[in-house]
Amino acid sequence: MNSSSSVDINGNKIRMLREQKELTQLYLATVVGVTTDTISRWENRRYPTIKLENAKKLAEALGVPLEELLDGKGQQVAGDDLEGTPEEPGPAAATAQPITGGQHFLRRYQRWLGFCGGLLFVVAAGSFFFLSGNRSGVTTERILPQHTAPNLPFPVIVQVTGAADSINTLLLREELLGDCEAIGSSPEGESPKHFGKNPRWIGKLVNGRATFLYMVQPGKKLRQQEELRFKGDLIVGEGLTIGEKIGGADHIELAPYHWVDTDRDYVISDSEILKAHETYALPGENLINFAAIEELWVAGKYTLNKKTLTFVPANQANSKE
Numbered sequence: 001m002n003s004s005s006s007v008d009i010n011g012n013k014i015r016m017l018r019e020q021k022e023l024t025q026l027y028l029a030t031v032v033g034v035t036t037d038t039i040s041r042w043e044n045r046r047y048p049t050i051k052l053e054n055a056k057k058l059a060e061a062l063g064v065p066l067e068e069l070l071d072g073k074g075q076q077v078a079g080d081d082l083e084g085t086p087e088e089p090g091p092a093a094a095t096a097q098p099i100t101g102g103q104h105f106l107r108r109y110q111r112w113l114g115f116c117g118g119l120l121f122v123v124a125a126g127s128f129f130f131l132s133g134n135r136s137g138v139t140t141e142r143i144l145p146q147h148t149a150p151n152l153p154f155p156v157i158v159q160v161t162g163a164a165d166s167i168n169t170l171l172l173r174e175e176l177l178g179d180c181e182a183i184g185s186s187p188e189g190e191s192p193k194h195f196g197k198n199p200r201w202i203g204k205l206v207n208g209r210a211t212f213l214y215m216v217q218p219g220k221k222l223r224q225q226e227e228l229r230f231k232g233d234l235i236v237g238e239g240l241t242i243g244e245k246i247g248g249a250d251h252i253e254l255a256p257y258h259w260v261d262t263d264r265d266y267v268i269s270d271s272e273i274l275k276a277h278e279t280y281a282l283p284g285e286n287l288i289n290f291a292a293i294e295e296l297w298v299a300g301k302y303t304l305n306k307k308t309l310t311f312v313p314a315n316q317a318n319s320k321e
Contacts, residue, residue: 009070011045030060138162142248145259153310154259164208174199174232179219268297
């Protein structure tokens with residue numbers, strides 16, 4: 001039973017909302033202006049009836065309408081009399097005194113402190129996540145062609161830059177989204193590494209730079225205008241588990257053109273093959289079959305062999321189909 005200045009609350013609902021929003025009992029106690037022991041009693045239904053004033057503050061702290069906290073149906077929430085029967089019976093209740101102006105000031109001051117504390121927490125958390133975007137001073141960029149054809153391997157480069165004197169160990173973690181597989185280089189004479197959808201590398205900066213190359217083999221069943229997507233992160237130094245997001249390109253379109261043919265005219269021009277060499281040819285790496293690309297370049301024009309899903313010089317198309 002309650003008066004117009006008190007309401008019956010659902011302790012289980014209060015606990016559930018607090019835990020869902022990852023709030024502490026101390027936070028609620030500070031905002032409402034009570035003790036953590038009182039919050040605990042509310043949640044455990046030891047005090048099922050509380051002041052309407054406190055119920056309103058509690059609902060505001062939990063970010064829900066007051067009605068969500070009420071226990072039972074048909075409760076009347078009316079009246080501005082906030083000086084009803086206290087919800088904490090006991091020795092203190094027998095000697096309760098009228099609330100003075102100083103006590104009103106103290107309660108307002110406590111609520112103000114709670115608000116400021118919450119605001120400082122939000123600002124501090126925001127600053128941390130903002131700064132953590134590049135907390136190591138190392139930046140990464142993923143570089144890949146604008147398009148590729150189904151069944152045609154294409155290169156992906158991740159460039160890492162930082163301080164020239166940095167000696168931190170780097171751990172790159174990539175994830176491929178779509179029907180494809182990653183292939184990496186291996187020591188001479190050994191088979192290429194098959195990473196599946198999760199390429200990984202460990203290395204160090206040399207003169208402030210490091211470059212990692214891998215090839216991606218698209219699936220034969222992919223159709224034109226579909227996309228393959230990429231995401232990954234970089235961990236710098238030991239003991240870290242959360243990395244920094246790799247920037248740059250994050251998707252590639254499937255189209256019936258060679259990935260070197262940037263203007264999509266079935267001709268690999270001088271400038272296009274030079275750009276491919278400048279961007280993707282790395283010392284000691286032999287993942288890219290530049291000999292096959294140069295064959296298409298010398299031919300002047302290429303076409304797609306639909307049976308083998310490979311590109312061939314246009315003058316050989318009829319003989320290979």
